[in-house]
Amino acid sequence: MNRVIVVGADGSAAATAAVEWAADDTARSEARLRIVHVVDRSPYETAKFSNPGPGDAVALSAESVLADAEAVARKRQPGIEVASELFQGSAAAVLRTHAGKAAEIVIGGRGIGGFPGAVLGSVSTHVAGHAHGPVVVVRSDPDTAHGEIVIGLDDYHAGEPALAYAFEQAILRASTLRAVYAWQPPAHAHIPESAHDLDEIHAARCWIAAGVLQRRRQQYPQVQVIEDVRRAHPVDALASVSAKADLVVVGSQGRGAIGTVMLGSVTLGVLYHARSSVAVVRP
Template identity: 80%
Template sequence: MNRFIVVGADGSDAATAAVEWAADDAARAAARLHIVHAVDRSPYEIATFSTPGQGDAIALSAQSVLADAEAVARKRQPGIDVTSELYEGAAAAVLRGQAGNASEIVIGGRGLGGFPGAVLGSVSTHVAGHAHGPVVVVRSDPGTVFGEIVIGLDDYHAGEPALAYAFEQAMLRMSTLRAVRAWRPPVHAHVPESTHDLDEIHATQCRIATDTLQGWRQRYPQVQVIEDVQQTHPVDALAKASEKADLVVVGSQGRGAIGTVMLGSVTLGVLHHARNSVAVVRP
């Protein structure tokens, strides 16, 4: 078994949901599940917070988190191969470092240490913005099934890996794939003297969506595809579609230098506003 899925565990409810989600995906894909927990000792190395024996307490707590996560995964999917490992360092850096060999990384939307009321945790944002390959941010109860995967269509070649991931997810889940392409009219399209024909623009966008999906339909003939072309902002369209989707898949151009810039405004907007889980797929 060469494929493996990495999931981050920290003992929070969000991380537990991520472990359940990852266990289900491992079962569908016949992949090994690798649970990781990061121990960041830096706060305890400051003299003000130094306590004799604190290191042992941290290690015991970390082992307990891993044991509990393994138990959750095995109960959820008894037949899968589960391993776990404890790492030293910041959680975001540890998870990002797992991206090289994993088929996907799964994380909770907000773990321990998140600010009350925060929509998305800093670890989730960092990993989704930096790790190559699919990063799934679990935002929903894995027990709720809608039978639909949503993919956002764009004009960039960076979207090809996202399409591949979305079609595979739809095939493994035997779900419908809703391909959403959202467009906005030119700034002066509604001016009376404007030569823009909105119906023609819409028809062109529909043709682009059909052409983009043609090859993928042939590779995955068993997947039912709905082409959903809308005149609206992409974030609004995908957030709305997420309400009845098991997963929303978005590509990322991978441009920019630091932080969330690498996600792009649409991808970041979907991560913050989607009602259910989101997979960000960077080349």
């Protein structure tokens, strides 16, 4: 088992759901699970907290968080290999450093310290926007299964890693894969004098979607694929099908220099509006 799945734990309910999700995926993929907790001492720049020693309250609390997370994982999937590790620093930075070594990073949608009513936490948004490889933001109950994985299609080669990940998840779960390709007509397409034929445009988009899927369908013939081409904004289309999906997979074309710009507007929109867990796969 050379694959390692890394999950962030902080003692929150969202992180507990992420640990359960990661344990299930570890069992499905015959991987190893590594639970990571990060202590950020920057808010406690006093001698009592910044100089850890015997009986250090912050360290003791961190060890308790890891022990509880391990117990959750072992109870969820007794047969998996579980290890845990404590780090100090920024949670987002530590999880980013693990991205290149892990098969996937799993995090809760909002951890401790999140604003009431907030959909996403700053750590989940940052890691999803900067880490290379799959980052799963757990937003749904791991015990609820619909038997469907959703992939948001585009016609760029950079979306290939996301497509491969979606097919792999469909195989591991024995699920149907719904491939959603959303398109919007040109702003002037509804003008009577316009030469645009919306039916022709839709047919062309269907042809593009089929072409994007062709190689993977040949590679994974056992996966049942639903080609779902919609005249809608991509965020609206993916959010609408997310309620009956176990996971929504999106690529990210964002190339911004800082912050959530790295995600791209569609990916960020899906993270905020999807009702299921979301996997962001950056090339």
